[in-house]
Amino acid sequence: MNIKTVIFDLDGTLIDSRKDIAVAANKTLSELNLPTLPEDTIASFIGGGVDILVKRCLGEQNMHRFDEVLQNYKNNYGQSCTVYTTLYPGVKEVLAFLKKREMEIALATNKVISLSEKILEHLGVRNYFSVMLGPEHVKNRKPNPEIINVLLEKINTKPEEALYVGDSELDILCGKNAGTHTCAVTYGIASIESIIEADPDFIITDLKKLILLLA
Template identity: 30%
Template sequence: MMASRLPVEAVLFDLDGTLVDTLPDITWCLNQVLLEHGCPTLTTETVRGYIGGGTTAMIERVATQFGVADALAMHQRYVALYQNNLVQFSRPFSGVLELLEGCRQLEVPLAIVTNKTEEMARQVADALLPQNTFGTILGHRAGRALKPQPDVAWEAARRLLVDPQRCLFVGDTEIDLKTARAAGMYSAAVTWGYGMTPALQAQAPNFCCEQPSGLLRILQQVCGTAHAFTEHGDTVKSY
């Protein structure tokens, strides 16, 4: 098949479920709050399904599930607890550090775009990811719309001085892929995180991979010339 040009000049990463496995700390903190409210605890798999839409949405869903009237108080307690336990159990996914080193060698600008609060995102990145890796780290803060609204992705592209149409948005949930589409960016679904593979595939991402090493191979292609191929479960569509 003839190669087609697919210029990618910057990569925007989601954080939770894409670069870092934060599920253990999120689950631990959420269960502490539930116990304080006399509620049963949740499994990591259940909490996994709540991640992606931001902390407020997660707490509201849990409060509704257990009939807790004061979701605001529950949210405030969770945030206070989580702030002090951000990286108790969280770790980068296997292969992510090698992926980021590969990106450094490619000299491609990187950003983190997450629905986690910006302060927490920076703390997690500072503690668990290589220093000076990301040109910008953007998370939720007052006045900024959450993903899948495209505003934060556009802001990241502006800060990296790259046209949004030359950006690749990498994430593990439908919200990330919808963000990429809304922002006019290429999308890459990663299946090692918290999203379900069929749901990700239903969003028709431009790329899909099962391991960080596969994503790096994709980047080595799309930062120059992309070929349609399938390798070790990692797929690239032809354009």
């Protein structure tokens, strides 16, 4: 592989944001007199973007309150998105390695960029990323390849020169649809079974193994 650009997903790949998301979701549900959910259940809803998260939290019986809940959740999460969120082990080492190798480091996420930047700034790694794209930059969500296509065009990189690293089948299919190499991490939110079914080029259990892949 002649990799010049490494593109990362965010939640479940670089950051463990499950508790902050679950706390904000349950705070919202409680404030609006709706039933709360176990944190693990809410965590399983992460990955498809905030709209899907809220819809899954509500269920069909409360979907008529979607707009109200969505706005309240955005407010609550925006105020508390850095309370419990941490980097996964090895993230700083991998980003430093890529920077030393003069590789382009980019982010393609379903989380809005204002929140992504706030979290990465808080965790001390924002400056590693040359390009960050979120749902506000595209019309189609993953696994549609639009977010990768737009990103690669911005940094003038061919798909075969890029590696997309993510924790879910949506990430892997997005990368494959865009023509990039793909690498799945197993420590995130998605099940190993769904990752295997997506058939990534590489599967790693620890992000630091990316250093061996790219060395």
